[in-house]
Amino acid sequence: MKIIVSIKQVPEADKVAVNPETGTLIREGVESILNPFCEYALDMAVKIRDDNPDIVVEIIAISMGPPQARMALLRCLELGADRAFLLSDMAFAGSDVWATALTLKEGIRKIVPNFDLILCGKHAIDGDTAQVPAELAENLGIPQIFYGIDVKVEKKKIRVKKETENGFQIIETRIPALITISKGPSNIRRLPSIKNIIEARNKPLETITADELDIEKEKLGLNGSYTQVINIFAPPTKETGKIIDGSDPGKAAEQMIAFLRDKKLIKFEVD
Amino acid sequence: MLEINEENCIGCVICEKVCPFGAIIVDPKDKKAKVLDTCTLCGACVNACRYDALTIKRKKVSKEDLEKYRGIMIWGELERDELENLQIKNVVFELLGKAQELNKTLNETISVVILGPPGKIPPIDILYHYGADEVFLGEHELLENYSTDGFTTAITTLIINEKPSIFFYGATANGRDLAPRIAARIAAGLTADCTAFDINKEKQLVQTRPAFGGNIMASIISPFTRPQMATARPNNFQKPIKDTSRKGNLKKFQVKIEKQTIRTKIIEEIISKVDTINIEEADILVSAGKGIGNKENLKLVQELARELNGIMSSSRALVELGWTSHPIQVGQSGKTVIPKLYIALGISGAIQHLVGMKSSDIIIAINADPEAPIFKVADFGIVGDIFEVIPQFLKQLRSERRKN
Numbered sequence: 001m002k003i004i005v006s007i008k009q010v011p012e013a014d015k016v017a018v019n020p021e022t023g024t025l026i027r028e029g030v031e032s033i034l035n036p037f038c039e040y041a042l043d044m045a046v047k048i049r050d051d052n053p054d055i056v057v058e059i060i061a062i063s064m065g066p067p068q069a070r071m072a073l074l075r076c077l078e079l080g081a082d083r084a085f086l087l088s089d090m091a092f093a094g095s096d097v098w099a100t101a102l103t104l105k106e107g108i109r110k111i112v113p114n115f116d117l118i119l120c121g122k123h124a125i126d127g128d129t130a131q132v133p134a135e136l137a138e139n140l141g142i143p144q145i146f147y148g149i150d151v152k153v154e155k156k157k158i159r160v161k162k163e164t165e166n167g168f169q170i171i172e173t174r175i176p177a178l179i180t181i182s183k184g185p186s187n188i189r190r191l192p193s194i195k196n197i198i199e200a201r202n203k204p205l206e207t208i209t210a211d212e213l214d215i216e217k218e219k220l221g222l223n224g225s226y227t228q229v230i231n232i233f234a235p236p237t238k239e240t241g242k243i244i245d246g247s248d249p250g251k252a253a254e255q256m257i258a259f260l261r262d263k264k265l266i267k268f269e270v271d
Numbered sequence: 272m273l274e275i276n277e278e279n280c281i282g283c284v285i286c287e288k289v290c291p292f293g294a295i296i297v298d299p300k301d302k303k304a305k306v307l308d309t310c311t312l313c314g315a316c317v318n319a320c321r322y323d324a325l326t327i328k329r330k331k332v333s334k335e336d337l338e339k340y341r342g343i344m345i346w347g348e349l350e351r352d353e354l355e356n357l358q359i360k361n362v363v364f365e366l367l368g369k370a371q372e373l374n375k376t377l378n379e380t381i382s383v384v385i386l387g388p389p390g391k392i393p394p395i396d397i398l399y400h401y402g403a404d405e406v407f408l409g410e411h412e413l414l415e416n417y418s419t420d421g422f423t424t425a426i427t428t429l430i431i432n433e434k435p436s437i438f439f440y441g442a443t444a445n446g447r448d449l450a451p452r453i454a455a456r457i458a459a460g461l462t463a464d465c466t467a468f469d470i471n472k473e474k475q476l477v478q479t480r481p482a483f484g485g486n487i488m489a490s491i492i493s494p495f496t497r498p499q500m501a502t503a504r505p506n507n508f509q510k511p512i513k514d515t516s517r518k519g520n521l522k523k524f525q526v527k528i529e530k531q532t533i534r535t536k537i538i539e540e541i542i543s544k545v546d547t548i549n550i551e552e553a554d555i556l557v558s559a560g561k562g563i564g565n566k567e568n569l570k571l572v573q574e575l576a577r578e579l580n581g582i583m584s585s586s587r588a589l590v591e592l593g594w595t596s597h598p599i600q601v602g603q604s605g606k607t608v609i610p611k612l613y614i615a616l617g618i619s620g621a622i623q624h625l626v627g628m629k630s631s632d633i634i635i636a637i638n639a640d641p642e643a644p645i646f647k648v649a650d651f652g653i654v655g656d657i658f659e660v661i662p663q664f665l666k667q668l669r670s671e672r673r674k675n
Contacts, residue, residue: 011483036604097451097461125603125626126483129463131451134419138455141285141319143534144419146448149597159538163598165350165444165551167543173535183597183604226460231490235481235630243646246637246655253663256635257671259651263633265555265612266579266668268675 001057001153003045004118005081006104006136007038009065009072010126034072037121039079041181043190044151045119046080052153058082060112064092064103070205077200078192084205085111091210094222101135103220106213108140117158118178122147130180137178145171149184273306273317273327280304280324286316289424289532312431314456315424327458337436340497342380343370344435346426347398347406348443349387358393359385361510361552362441366503367402368511369468370439376470379436380404386425386526388415399519401511406519407433409526413533417445420533423452425526430457432524435498437476442502443551450502460493461500466507466609466630475499485607485630505552507609543598550599555581555612558601558628561588562617562638563657569594572616575661578668584608586618602627616657620645637661 011030042061049057061076063069064087073084087107095103108115118137123130137144149168150161159172163182192200210220218224242259246252260266273295282302286295294310297303304316304324317325345366349357363383370381382405383398389410398406409425422445430438430453438453440446442464454461467479471492476499479490493499550556557576559569569583576583585595587602601608603623613631618624620636620643628634629648636649637657646652653660 097463098454098458101455127463128482128607130447131454131461131463134448134451135455138318138423138452141321144448144452145535147444163444164540165549167598168541169537170539170541171535172538177534185597226458226496227462227491227493229489229491230477233488233490235485235488238648238650241634241646241648241650241652243641243649243652243654246653246660249655249659249663250667252653252655252660253667256651256653256660256664257667259635260612263612265633268672 001055002115003059004115005042005045005061006120007063008035008124009069010035010124034075035121035124041119041121042076042079044181077203078196086207088207089210091220096225096227097131098226099224101132104136105139106215116175120180122180122182133180142176143173144178146180147182148179275304276324277303279322285319289315289319340434340436342435343437345383346440347383347385362505364401364510365508366439369508371402373470386414399517400513400515404519406521408523411526413528418533421528422449424528427456438498438500440502442504446502459496459500462491463502465501465503550584553582555579556584556610557581557614558584559616560586560618566594586624615645619643
């Protein structure tokens with residue numbers, strides 16, 4: 001069984017901001033990490049391998065991104081992926097959801113055309129569009145299941161426990177299929193052992209460029225994108241709030257009621 | 272147009288099965304796919320073909336082509352209430368309010384698409400009262416429950432026939448599953464989780480959304496493709512004022528789907544009793560963190576939530592302790608919430624928590640530690656003991672209410 005884990009490298013959430021004077025992104029000193037939900041997806045792939053000792057499971061990590069995204073893929077190799085591919089080329093720069101999904105599709109068709117499962121994180125913590133997985137699944141013509149927290153493999157079928165707005169569902173579908181992974185009770189973000197780290201250095205990590213994909217250049221990157229960002233700005237800054245001392249709980253409660261009344265967030269008439 | 276590469280085509284009939292229009296058939300004689308003139312170039316077959324035998328050549332869209340698309344269409348997502356009856360989700364009304372605002376500039380038609388099983392559709396007149404001019408109703412037994420495949424096919428058909436210029440979805444669990452699937456099928460731009468919409472001078476839809484955990488805002492347009500598609504955050508736009516004298520037109524349309532084209536099957540549905548309300552849609556959240564001390568103390572948190580007509584959410588720490596469950600977790604590895612009021616009780620406010628709630632309209636924090644970072648985002652904060660302040664608060668609130 002071939003499981004592709006499609007991952008994204010993201011900046012740490014608290015480090016990105018907009019320079020209010022220039023309106024540009026401040027990226028200096030921002031560290032990049034493997035998106036946490038992508039890590040859960042990889043963890044799920046490893047769990048499928050552990051749960052099915054009678055099946056040969058190969059885990060292939062794939063990403064589209066700048067050269068430094070190799071670090072996120074290396075992390076995947078440390079955490080249990082067998083090989084990794086980075087789709088990286090200046091031609092991919094500025095890709096929106098549409099162009100990203102198309103590039104990933106071509107990459108997957110080239111590298112692992114006979115895959116059985118694709119696992120993705122339920123969203124990336126930077127852009128948080130959560131749209132690439134569904135566009136990728138549609139482009140590959142395979143079914144999708146969102147917000148999976150457990151995956152059981154049964155021959156040519158899978159059963160996925162997924163989160164819904166008011167509970168859970170168990171969904172069955174045939175493979176190949178794509179599943180996005182949410183944080184389930186069983187996933188943990190683990191630290192690789194020294195042995196894992198050393199082994200990962202010897203696992204294959206290849207870079208694929210635009211020329212190696214079967215796709216016209218004008219469909220890639222900014223040129224191939226359907227959406228255009230026309231403005232980036234800092235969200236309106238908040239005034240500092242009123243912080244009071246609660247050593248007299250009665251008084252503090254009174255002030256809290258007054259505050260809520262002022263903001264019209266409290267009803268005094270009982271319906 | 273749709274081109275068939277006969278060398279690659281093996282006559283597997285997958286395309287025939289997925290075509291919503293019956294517009295592609297495999298000729299029994301030469302076992303090759305043939306396109307009929309009912310083809311709408313929706314692309315379902317191209318994406319389903321495993322053998323690269325089908326391609327759509329799309330020419331660059333001209334301005335005249337874009338102008339053929341008119342009107343604002345909204346997916347009228349349904350949900351089940353406690354009695355298992357289908358009802359229209361609140362975000363649909365919120366989007367109708369926004370659509371009316373945008374329509375002051377556009378002056379086009381506002382429509383809502385309702386999909387569901389025959390005989391179980393909730394009353395739709397209410398959609399007219401909230402601003403819809405038309406309701407497109409597609410009924411089919413297979414639309415009883417949401418499925419990616421069934422709903423994608425039904426809505427794609429409608430979009431191709433009706434050519435709306437704008438298409439909105441609520442950024443709900445199903446809306447986020449459906450919108451990108453449709454966008455990929457019809458080759459349209461899509462913007463996720465928007466918090467503001469405007470129409471610019473070129474009459475394009477300007478879609479504004481937060482990114483990087485709310486640290487930046489981005490405005491986005493889809494200049495080349497129609498409809499301009501976006502998902503919108505629930506609980507963000509104001510529900511408009513109801514006008515019961517408003518009327519509209521009901522247009523029924525045929526949904527052509529078959530059982531085998533819906534590739535996912537619901538085996539079991541587990542409704543979780545504790546978390547029956549989606550925290551992403553709540554107006555008021557009372558959120559508990561480690562500072563509440565023990566599991567028993569959650570009762571007080573819940574009592575406060577009830578008294579304020581809100582619901583309880585929690586930090587990651589409590590989920591990890593097993594005191595609360597993941598569906599109510601706020602933060603980077605949980606949900607992003609933007610309620611009108613967020614009350615943080617005993618939450619210190621690690622950055623991973625703040626990115627999930629700091630866009631809330633009003634934030635109140637109660638914490639024993641005056642240095643807790645949660646106070647940096649709070650509009651009102653109390654440095655004190657939750658278990659002294661909250662009981663006092665409830666007591667005073669109840670006595671105020673008795674006076675009225």
